Amino acid sequence: MRNSRRNFLQQLAVSAAAMPFLTFEQQAYTPVPHNRQGRVLRVALMGLGGYATRVAEAMQSCKRAKITGLISGTPAKIKEWQAKYNIPEKNCYNYETFDQVKDNPDIDAVYVITPNGLHHDQVIRIARAGKHVxxxxxxxxxxxxGQEMVDACREAGVKLLVGYRMHFEPNTLEVIRMRSAGEFGKIMFFQGLSGFKIGDPTQWRLDKTLAGGGAxxxxxxxxxxxxxxMVGEDPIxxxxxETKTDEVKFKAGVDETIQFQLGFPxxxxxxxxxxxxxxxxxRFFMTGEKGFVEMQPSTGYGPIKGRTHQGALAQPHVMHQTLQMDGMAExxxxxxxxxxxxxxxxxxxxLKIIDAIxxxxxxxxxxxxxx
Structure with missing residues (x-):
């Protein structure tokens, strides 16, 4: 598996050099030796909640990224995280002062892990401070x-990346390799099931202003x-x-259940x-004229498991956020x-697809x- 994936990546890198414009399926990866030139991405985490805790723990195993700053509206959290990750006071900010990161050479990028409704303004402020996001x-x-955020980062000359951890996950990449190599044949159908029963009705995820919607x-x-x-194309x-069974818990603008269908070119x-x-x-399932893939769990934090018509997916498991942050550092x-x-x-x-849904x-x- 590892050799076949390496050959696949090398072939894509060669084709990338020959083609100025690439389709989604032809996106190339250029392998970079770990810690080239000794450079490490110095990251400030913004929003010290549950997911930031997972990211921080995963980053302790990173070769190319480390935590060097903290941004939070809760002083007690900053003190706790300072002690745990050895972050100096001068690299700590609140939501009113984080524009000052522009003067801090210890921070290359800020990872925004706050409620969805806050991302727009926070990302634009970070971009204007000259830091990658x-x-x-x-x-x-x-x-x-989203477009305003993209424009602001482009104008500031900084990179804007999104926390798509699955794009670095080994079993997911193996499925993409198989599809790109034609091992499934012409893709016919994809099914994606994503859901859980949400708890606390007062949490920000059920607040339209902060979440932007619901599930x-x-x-x-x-x-x-x-x-x-998985399909390797963008839908057209x-x-x-939409189905809603509890209009008290899921207020106007907060979706409970949506079934949606996509058509690809x-x-x-x-x-x-x-x-x-x-x-x-x-769960993800995809079938083509020559084969299939079934993944369950398909996006959860634990090991991604699944099988194809050729057998079980068996790539090694590493914390997704470790691979993500090392990849983003590169x-x-x-x-x-x-x-x-x-x-x-x-x-x-x-976001355009969500708007259309x-x-x-x-x-x-x-x-x-x-x-």
Whole structure:
């Protein structure tokens, strides 16, 4: 498996040099030796909640990235994290003062891990401070905001990356290699099931202002993004239907369950489910004329498991965020290109699809996509 993937990556790198424009399926990866020139990406984490805790723990195993700064609105958290990760006081900020990172040479990039509705303004402020940005997904609450973030980072000359950890996960990359090599044949169908039964009704994920929606903005985006990297194309239309059984918990603008369908230019179709009202939904299935792949769990934090018509997926498991942050360090420091993009334009495509899904739910009409 490892040799075949290495050959695949090398072949893509050669083809990239010969072609100025690449399709989604032809995205190239340029392997970069770990710690080339001894450079390490120095990262400030913004928003010290549950997911930031996972990222911080994973980064302790990184070769190319380390935590050098903290941004939080809770002084007690900053003190706790300072002690745990040996962060000096001069590298700690709150939400009013973090623009001052522009004067801090100890910080190369800021990883925004705050509620979705805060990403837009925070990312633009970081860009204006001259620092690279890693933003947790979804990148924003709609495509308009996402475009403004992309524009701001471009104007500031900094990179904008989105926390698509699955784009670095070994079993996922093996499936992409197989599909690109034609081992599934012509892709016909993809199914993505993403959901769980959400708990605390007062949490920010059920607040439209902070979340931008409901399950679609949290868990449904995995099936959206997964359909694209699994099929290897961007969809050209979407239809969608919303179901809501609890209008107290899931208020107006906060979706509980949405089924959506995507059409791809090569003829493949996708049928997906996003929900906050059902457990045990973390499954991808894709079939082509020559074979199939089934992944369950497909996007969870634990080991990704699955099988294809050729047998079990058996790539080694490493914490996803470790691979993500090392990979993103190579993108920022060495200008390498991953197999599947993780930049702001990639995040913007998913936001355009989400906007179209909500429009399809509201109108009952198929929405055309131009990504």
């Amino acid at each position: 890693i933003c947790e997904k979804p990148m924003a609450i709609n495509a308009r905001e 679609m903005m949290d868990i449904g985006i995995y099936s959206i993004n997964g359909s694209r990297y 239309w979407v239809t969608a239907q 090569g003829g493949a179709v996708a049928s997906c489910l996003s929900t906050y009202n059902m457990n045990y939904l973390d 993108i920022i420091l060495d200008d390498s290109q991953p197999v599947v993009p993780v930049d702001g334009l990639e995040g913007l495509k998913d 909500y429009a399809a739910c509201a109108t009952g009409q198929r929405q055309k996509l131009s990504l």
